[in-house]
Amino acid sequence: MGAIKYELIKECKQTGARRGRLHTPHGIIETPIFMPVGTQATVKSMTPEELKEIGSQIILSNTYHLYLRPGHELVQKAGGLHQFMNWDKPILTDSGGFQVFSLGELRKIKEEGVTFQSHLDGSKHFLSPEKVMEIQNALGSDIIMCFDECAPYPATYEYTRDSLDRTIRWAKRCKDAHKNTENQALFGIIQGGMYRDLREKSVKEMLEIDFPGYSIGGLSVGEPKHLMYEMLEYTTPLLPKDKPRYLMGVGSPDALLEGVLRGVDMFDCVLQTRIARNGTAMTSGGRVVIRNAKYMEDFTPLDHECDCYVCKNYTRAYLRHLIKAGEILGARLLTYHNLYFSLNLMKNVRLAIEEDRLLDFKEEFFKKYGYC
């Protein structure tokens, strides 16, 4: 059986886009979907009720952060991550690989695993494929990730190849170490940098190991966007149609649309919540930097076309005041709106796929929003 089941509802006739449904132990997810990020067992500033109110079907949380604080044993004692944070819908956790490799000088890679120092207190730690499975099994998330290396950009062919080979060996070890296949689905991660043949090799080897879903990693790491889309175009057609595809760490409005067109089902990104806290909103007319003086006496809603709680109740002038004054409510309201905007965008994308008008939808969206 396994923990999840992907149901392909419809394929777009003109593009690679797919409309699907992912059945998980904590409910059904309509795909394609954007997943809000709750790094430290909380989507920054939001309650679970608000996340549901804006249509979040699944959220993401971070293994590296939860391992360091509050610790996976504590979360397990609390009854698992769902109960700890009071979220009863699906959760996906990453493997911590991306965070550990981002530590730069603070980490050391060996075949066995990675030794690193905590960004919090400098304490020494060791993560291996087996340890990462142990952590994610303790967290109890519905969808878990293999421990992988996300190669930097740019990287030489040799470095990328060696890194990929280790990621493949680690993926096998992850699958062997995963203890809770009935309730947690382990995704393999496709790497290979910006090299087509390595991406192809990665898919081939991961399919051989066989996972209930596949993540596409190592993109949006600094390369030009056209290169990311090119890599996606090589990769997704090679992936099986009956399994979900998750593009890791990508979620700007334009990348969501371009990713869906290339057959991606799941996305996550910290952009929405991060820029919100700095006072930037995503709107149907493009980004709005609410600090700008031109909004000082703007008593209109943040986004005229949006029907979210924030746009129905507050003006740009008030939001600007809150952000300028460093008020928590400012971060809250912009986070709420940005997440709503992205979840609503994906809802409209799903509808457009169902109604065979995704390319028209894309054109109309970009005409107003612009590329970013």
Place this chain on the structure above:
Amino acid sequence: MGAIKYELIKECKQTGARRGRLHTPHGIIETPIFMPVGTQATVKSMTPEELKEIGSQIILSNTYHLYLRPGHELVQKAGGLHQFMNWDKPILTDSGGFQVFSLGELRKIKEEGVTFQSHLDGSKHFLSPEKVMEIQNALGSDIIMCFDECAPYPATYEYTRDSLDRTIRWAKRCKDAHKNTENQALFGIIQGGMYRDLREKSVKEMLEIDFPGYSIGGLSVGEPKHLMYEMLEYTTPLLPKDKPRYLMGVGSPDALLEGVLRGVDMFDCVLQTRIARNGTAMTSGGRVVIRNAKYMEDFTPLDHECDCYVCKNYTRAYLRHLIKAGEILGARLLTYHNLYFSLNLMKNVRLAIEEDRLLDFKEEFFKKYGYC
């Protein structure tokens, strides 16, 4: 007519406590009441809907802060403070006097008014009784305050007397300058430091000027609590029974009870929201410093006797994690609980007055909570 009307419903037989009802342009307030503080046109971290959910009947906002940022003209253009911040229930604003006098070396007092430098950017400003009325008229709050000097503690008799005399002269100027008596009720402020005869003089002179309500200022400024209560005992019996009495800036749970027992109707305090952001909760068993290691694996609610959203949905272990990790949700949830705790305390106080058992209620409360 005037903007407000105080209805005395019941007087406690054993104490000075009173159960009343204050009719304002934005609705009825059941007294005695605690007023959450929304310094910068937002009760820190809370939405208006949440404030209503926890039973807030009126909130307080700060003239000094709103004058500096975003500016009272902007708030007026937005349609007034209620519309600007999306709060349709009553608002009380202070006069800015307390904040200006707290600036120390940055301000200079003359008969005409106070020259001071902004704490935000050092810019020079001048506040006078007339200016403060102009600002509060622009804000449109239901209850507004006279511009006064809150004398420091300790202060000599001579300083306190001269300061009081000026505050009385300023009160007359405020009454003359107040332009919107039909929609905004101006309160006189009783000063006089810790000197009984000056308090008595202050009441006498303010009653002669005649205001629709009276604030008691200059308390909780560093003096021992017994002295504050002593001053209250001198003051409240001299105030008219048909007008509301507001004890400014006082609102710890014990002071709320002691104040009510001495005939106070209205309280405000930043304590609830400030300690929340630092991770301290008010509970029926006393203060809980959630950062403490002993709560690490405490999977029970913050307050066993509380039925608020936070206590129904989250554990101490999770709240501790959020606060330790610096997450906004931690500040939100503790703020929500602390305000609920204080509003609920006052709800129970009102009930106890109605049922002639306030002294029993007080004894029971302190047995569990302890003095703080």
